[in-house]
Amino acid sequence: MKERSETWKLIIVAVAVVMATPGVLSMNTSVEEPLAPCCPPNVWGYAYFGSVPMEGKTLLAQIDGVSYGMCQTYFNGTYPAGIFTIDIWGDDTTPDNVKTGGEMNDLIVFAYTEGDRTYFADFTTTWIPGRFNVYPINFTFSPDWPFQLKINEICTDDGSGLQYVYIFNPSTDPVDLGEYYFEKDTASGYDGDTFPLSGTVGPQSDIRIELGSTGFINTTGDELKLVFDNANPNIAGGHDIVVDRVEFGNIPTEPENTTMPNAAAPPAGWSIKRVPDGMDTDDCSADFRLRWAVQTYYIPVDTGPNLVSLPLEVEDECILCVLSSVNWLYAEWYDAFNDTDHWKTHLRFRPMVLNDLRAIDHTMGFWLTVPFPQALAVTGNVTASTTIPLRAGWNYVGYPSLSTRPVSMALAGTGYDAVEGFDGNAPYRLSPLSDSYIMKPGEGYRVHVPADVDWVVDW
Numbered sequence: 001m002k003e004r005s006e007t008w009k010l011i012i013v014a015v016a017v018v019m020a021t022p023g024v025l026s027m028n029t030s031v032e033e034p035l036a037p038c039c040p041p042n043v044w045g046y047a048y049f050g051s052v053p054m055e056g057k058t059l060l061a062q063i064d065g066v067s068y069g070m071c072q073t074y075f076n077g078t079y080p081a082g083i084f085t086i087d088i089w090g091d092d093t094t095p096d097n098v099k100t101g102g103e104m105n106d107l108i109v110f111a112y113t114e115g116d117r118t119y120f121a122d123f124t125t126t127w128i129p130g131r132f133n134v135y136p137i138n139f140t141f142s143p144d145w146p147f148q149l150k151i152n153e154i155c156t157d158d159g160s161g162l163q164y165v166y167i168f169n170p171s172t173d174p175v176d177l178g179e180y181y182f183e184k185d186t187a188s189g190y191d192g193d194t195f196p197l198s199g200t201v202g203p204q205s206d207i208r209i210e211l212g213s214t215g216f217i218n219t220t221g222d223e224l225k226l227v228f229d230n231a232n233p234n235i236a237g238g239h240d241i242v243v244d245r246v247e248f249g250n251i252p253t254e255p256e257n258t259t260m261p262n263a264a265a266p267p268a269g270w271s272i273k274r275v276p277d278g279m280d281t282d283d284c285s286a287d288f289r290l291r292w293a294v295q296t297y298y299i300p301v302d303t304g305p306n307l308v309s310l311p312l313e314v315e316d317e318c319i320l321c322v323l324s325s326v327n328w329l330y331a332e333w334y335d336a337f338n339d340t341d342h343w344k345t346h347l348r349f350r351p352m353v354l355n356d357l358r359a360i361d362h363t364m365g366f367w368l369t370v371p372f373p374q375a376l377a378v379t380g381n382v383t384a385s386t387t388i389p390l391r392a393g394w395n396y397v398g399y400p401s402l403s404t405r406p407v408s409m410a411l412a413g414t415g416y417d418a419v420e421g422f423d424g425n426a427p428y429r430l431s432p433l434s435d436s437y438i439m440k441p442g443e444g445y446r447v448h449v450p451a452d453v454d455w456v457v458d459w
Contacts, residue, residue: 060111065225065242066260066282067111109236112139116148116171118243120236144235146228147175150278151246152206156219158293159269163211167226169201170278176200177207179231180243184216185223194227206277208294220265221249247284248272263288269295271381292382297402299376299442301326305369305429307422309398310362311441312380317359319346323368325377330369333357336391362400363388365444378442385458390414390449397447399439403459408435411447414455418448 060067110121119139152168165182169175182195195216201207211217217224228241235241249265263272263284272288274280279287297311314322319331331346338344344357352358360366363386368376386400399410407419421443423431430446439445447455 057112057114060113062109062111062242063106065245107239109239109241110139113148116173117145118148119145120241122234122237124237124239144179144230144232146179146230146235146241146243147171147173149175149180149201149226149243150274150280151224151226151244152277153271153273154217154224154246154248154266154288155271155293156217156222156266157214157268158271159295161214163214163217164271164294165209165211165217165224166206166273167197167201167209168206168274168278170204172203174200174202177209179229181227181229182209182216183225183227183242184218185225218249219268221262223247244280246288248288261285264290266290266293269293273381289384291384292402294379294381296377296379297441299378300373301368301370301376302373302424303370304424305330305367307365307396307429307444307446308368308376308442309365309400309444310360310378310380311382311398311400311402312378313362313383313386313400314378314380317361319358319360322360322378323376326368326370326374327372328368328370331357331360331366333360333364333366334394334396336393336395337389361398362386363398365396365398365446367444376442383457385456388455388457390447390453390455392449392451395447395449397445397455399441399443399445400457401459402441404438404440405459406435407433407437407439410439410457411455414447414449414453415451416447416449420446 108125110124112119121139148170150168150170151165153164153166155162155164157163167177177197177199180197182197184193184195193216195211197209199207199209224246225242226244228243230236230238230240232238245260246263247260248263250262261283266272269292270290271293273291274287275289281287295312299308299311301308310322316322323331329348331348333344334342335344336342341356346355346357357366362380362383382402383400388397388400390397407416411419419433419437420430421433421437423429433445
């Protein structure tokens, strides 16, 4: 069969009437002609927000959570304020009833995004070769609108046979996940599996969803969708709405002939995560990075002061959360960059407001005093790379890695001229370390550099 390139256009141009009910973005056809033609439209008109024309707003046509058509509403130009068209382009694939991102009769949802919320038209249509069925549509601003939640991290096997997914909420409002579910496709197409969600994800934070033992997500390649369980007929005609979609592994053309670049399939013990949180360009290979799956590392601590650090990046850096696994008395850290108050302290039984060490992260080497021998459990992620700024002089630093390195190799490039480590028998519990000393996860260090420099830990 001869290949050819087809361009399928969805041309939406509508006229809005001033609505008696506020809070509705209306698009309705008109018998008048536009003041100027734009791509000879078969439907045309204006978009209003209430009684005001929408000017310079981006309108979207989406399939499975991915935008395949978008436009800016016109303003202060050749065309009347608020008039718009949307094009959805085809591809070079044959037969003709296949288009980029989907197949014939795929549901097309019309959307308008503002801030952390997306408003959906009450009308939907399906893709048909050569044309689209388009009628007047209204965007309804309802309290039931979906938020712009993102599938933020996927682990298909944490090393013990369990799967989990993190969902990120970039909005300033909490979101009830009882209105959402997971749906997945495989390389052979939609398999009908869904996973209901529950709980609440807080504002500008994420939540971990446990999927149980391996099986729901294919470990070698899959397409996972976060779907809004729609019960409002004024939103997308009552159809469920795919809010986000992630592809990974070997899914080159299926399902639905997508051209979304896939993220790497995470091997056992690893996950894929958006960096930064919520990053979404519809290019999963760029948005997601491989990282070691969440795990727990145990650091032995003895009676009295111990110089320790967190080898993993923890989710909550609040000192009470970080140290929740141990019975501790006192914590202290030297902030080399605070010339007016270097030492930050926290006495456990003192009111929080009187303590100035309130957070601990994986870049810090800190003193932890405990009343008896025990183990500090640190739960978090191994980072691919961590940058620790060093100030000229002494710095108390962590060792954010699970791999060991000799001092000379680990600190190469920093210009360091002295390193000290914990020694319970020394007068100040610190002793110099040689260049051959092996730096280890869980240990904290005192490092001296002659000039300001960044220390990059990427092993």
